[in-house]
Amino acid sequence: MGSWPMVDDSWEESKYHLTNLLVNTTITRHESMFFDIQNTPDFLKRDKNNTDKAIIHVMSLKSMFGEKFHEIYLDPEWHNEEIDIIREYLKMNVRHFMADAGISRNESAISDDIDEIIQFETQIVNLLKEASNNDPSDQLKFARISDLKEHFPLINWEHFMVEVYPAALESYILHNPRIVIQDTPLLTRVSELVSKTEPRIIVNYVMLRYALSWNNEIGTKYELLWQALESNILHENKVEMRWKNCMDIATKTMSHATGAMWLREYFDKESKSIVDQIVTDIRMTFIEILNENKWMGNETKQAAIVKVQQMTKHIAYPELEIDDKKLDKYYKHLHINPNLTFSDNYEQILNWHFVKGAYHILEPYEIEFITNSNDFEAEYIQEKNTIVISAPIIRAPFFDKDAPFSFNYAAIGSVIGHELIHGFDHEGMYYDEKGEYRDWWDESSKNEFYRRAECIVKQYSRVKVVDKKHRIDGNQTLIWCQNYEIRQQFHRLQSDEHSPGFARVNIPLANMPEFAKAYACPIGSRMNPSSRCTVWGDDVDPTTAYDDAKQIQMKEIAKLLLKKVHSAKSTITETPVMKSSKKKSKEESGEFSNNRILIWLTVVKILLVLIIGILGILLILTMPNRIVKLQRENLSNQNHRMPLMN
Template sequence: MTDSSLLETRSQLPNTGFRFMTPAKLLGSLVGIFVISTIVFSTLYGVEKTRKITTTVERALPFTTTTNDVCLTPYCVKAANYLLESIDETVEPCEDFFHFSCGTWIKNTRIPDDVSAQSNFNLLRTQLDYNVVDLLSSPPANDANEPKAVVNARRFYNSCIDDTEIETNGVNTILLLVNTEFGGWPILQGSSWDNSTFDLPDLLFQLRKYYSNIIYRVDTAVNEENSTVHNIEVGQSNLALGQKQYYASETNVTIAYRQLIRELANALGNDTSMIDQDVNDIFEFEKNIAKYHWTNDEQRARFNETVRTTVGNLSFTFNTTFDFTDYVRRCYLLGNVTLQDTDIVAVSEVEYLNNISLILKQASPRTIQNYIVWRFIMGATSLMSQQIRNIRQRFDRIFHGTNAERPRDVECGSLTNAYMGFAVSKLYIKKYFDENALNESIEMINNIQNTFLEMLNESTWMDAESKVKAIEKAKTMNQHIGYPDYLGSDNNTKLENDYAEYNFNSSYIRNALKILEINVKKSFQLLRKPVDKNGWGDYSAPSVVNAFYEPSKNQISFPAGILQTPFFNKDAPKYLNYGGIGVIIGHEITHGFDDTGRQFDKDGNRIPWWTDETIKKFNERKTCIINQYSNYTVTQINMKGDGNLTQGEDIADNGGLREAFFAYQKWAANNKNVDNRLPGLQKYSSEQLFFINYAKSWCIKMTNAHALNRLRTDVHSLGPTRVIAPTSNFDQFDRAFGCTPGQGNSRKDKCIVW
């Protein structure tokens, strides 16, 4: 969770603002009588449009299609429809597989005003968001005795949609907190602010009560050298604009950022005498901090500079006038944890910490106080009145490319799900998760995991010693699928214990602040608790559209929320499932062996366990990936990707595609004549449809601001690259579509790690 957690949930859980219909209504809408009759007519009589790529595609088909080869079940008709509405056959797949697979969808898709991009993931998240709204807003069944955790999730949601209460109390509650606990926000007080009471450690401590890691980060994490216990982490915090590149030169973003501070100060205060000067000082202060801020790829590359010490020796570890020892001790008292001198501390970004200490020493108390409180105010805008949220929206329009707030009920449903995900999931899995899908998804995961084991065994660049250990790690990888068992049980003890402190009333802002305080307390209390290797992480609740690999647990998780169309459906032909969720499964497995995951052994300890020779060979292959991805241009904004930043996800994308494809081939060989073609798409082989559905997963249309923001800050490559790069490295893609290496979507020198 980020510092501005109440704010950032919005960007983490993008939403389209489009209300999904129920599956039955959606099916009826998508495949009406006209569509069905047209497809069936095309199936029976071979009526097809003449397309540019017909020769290429048909050349790859292994046999002639008959009506007996076509799947006409309701799901197959639905799947055919969404693929037909996506493919652009005027584009040659061997030249640009992304626009071949997504071109028509892109032309016909509009980006809703309340998001900065539209994609399959966003659409599925939107569907889930509206499902959550329906669950939380609908009264429980007459005979239902709901767990207290669920009752409080409903209370939190209801307080969040209470606009009247927010308009009445939101601003005043925040300002009262700022003035009574934080020492005021000088920009609102003009020259009357008294700097004689300024106390930096106390200010940071008071803000840390509400999950605000500002300037410095103090948290609990799994001890990377002994994954059975936790340790303390100290390092840099984040920047308001995410990455330091935004501060390097004057742009429309930096102008809008300063305007955001100015407008919020004007709206919240009456004394405007020093606002302009304060705004400039705040920005220049953060700009100086940004010079020393480590980017994501720098953190990845410089991990070995992390210093491991103890609480007792912390003050001797790096050169700073800030008393970290006292600050860390005070922070952990928020969780009623008294630190011992022998408690382990992992200190990262030491160079940043030293330089920021000098910046703080040279800055005025007014500037520091203004900046730190500003970061809290920026994160709290979503808690306040519509006027304040409108000011924030004007900034988001520039930074993210969004033109409107999400509907309030959707925003509140997402927040409730983010903070009380397992309580929400108690309702979600009962109504929306198909239990029959569990066995099939488990079978797919096992098939893909076995395929990866075969790929490891056949690897020619790993020496025997490293290979044996890698195979052992892959075999012991823990699986979480759907939801934890206790959520499906009538025994609610664990759920109630986990949310015992979540007792809410009608005040949204007080409920939100209480959640932040609870999360801080729980985070610090983890230090004295053993690592639950089999537990579901706090942010991998079943009611999310995502998948995870946790290196410290050597664990893959596939929550119920992602086990849905178009990624997975129990009635879908297997080539669609393997090309959808199958690639995601392979992606998460491969994370255990990407540039970061490969540093953790089978028990989740970050220790050397490969030979130097194998590491050297891995780095050579990794470098090929980095160079390849750094040479792709995002034409929309005419900027190249950063292969160093995205290398882990890129390695996982390439490995996941290969593992899922080979697993499907093996399944198809053992289950002949089971998978039929799709109506209207029968000129495509099942292997071609595997790749088409894979590409469909990453169709995206985005604003320029979104593309720029993602390119600078996201460890994932953008959608077009996630389609083109892995397929261009895969000779089985060339074979399926009859591509010649050297064409736009087929590399001659393919980059292969796994």
């Protein structure tokens, strides 16, 4: 690994070699710091020129603590208290590392190094923020390994790939194969930042992140430090037992094995087929919506329909989790040694995952089951045009096989619909029915889509939260029940990619004319606004929803009144005039016309009686107020006259 300048005075800048440093962190912990190499089935990419082949995927870097902490770094002056907490957290970790290694170091020098690391991380987060606004067309670039030098020249990419990947791929890599790079502008900017930063700061940053990757494995004191940081920054007051942390790691890294155990004990397999049918039904319904769409160009519309038709689905669990032979074959080359430490075995599993994924590159591309029955996961995978609904979601409160269909379509159906639409959002719209990255929208349809999407962005941005002083970011759009304190709301408002739960219920309902019809919401009210936002449907006139509801209501009232009329008709005595009229009408055109006149005359009488009755009731109800008002006016007049009498 080389030495760590923050804790080792023997470090020499002349021996600084960024490529070798990142090779070592990647081989042992799969931490590449300034980019990410992924081989797992859900991250492997198809070669767009040969869709039967998988290729290496170079992904964007991640920040030290993740997106939840980004807002702090983006405005450090406002969040100076949180920066101080992060600074102390990093110092405490370094102190523990040195104590465990029997190293002593000047406290002042450590503080200076930590400050430089925080400043560097602040620059990283700002680059990530800028990248979030990049043009979607910059997201993926198909290139070759040699092209990486153009974007990050500080790294010897061929050497890095040969050292990191299994020996079986060396010949493949040396032939300069095609790869896919995520967000090349970001990779270029990160390279520029690293090149202008002192090597000492870079090594300290890499080594500290590398050391922190062990925190859940090497002792309770490190875990407690992290829990304290989460409590103070995210206001999530939770203290996990150490055994639970170890169990979580084992569950995630041995997901199919532990998932199979859970599946056989707790999951009702009949639920899988029901949800599978719900996905099919929702998919067909969306195709109907697309067929009725009037703003999409015909070619774009047909391409969208084909994409939905070819959308695959991964429901509940992969077959290997209910087949012991397939499960044993899957884990065939993984060896767990009970004589090794937990941390050593964890590294063995990480390496096994990486190597197993790497061999996919030498094999024909195959769409594997993305998730496992351990994952509480509902997602849409753009590159595979696949909807994933994992087994843990197929239970209460989202699903109950014994509940009415309407319940399940409303609950888990909303989750499925949400994920399906990701295939057509501002990112998913750039992937076709095969999961290949290409722009298949005509310009007019694309512009209209963005216009309609902007309507929804503005709609969410108008919603105030956190003591009614802050607004939702409309560009961030769980379904979970939420009851956050104000400080938690404030943090989530800044960092969560989803809008608060109440907004994700009320705003979609307000955009549905069916809701306004059902509840007869007045025009201009919050739930029947004067203007609606709809992306896939046609524009809706709010008066239509209100008028339709009123018409339904009036029809219902009319039925009630007609019942009254029919009952009243039987008690009416015919007069000679009526008999004469009746006789005449029979002779001319039958009795139906006069009977209808009689009915409407009676209806008018009843309505007049009802109106007079209502007015009488209103008069009685308001009479006390009128009397009090008159008494006050009289008293006021007397008071005005009093001085004159003197």
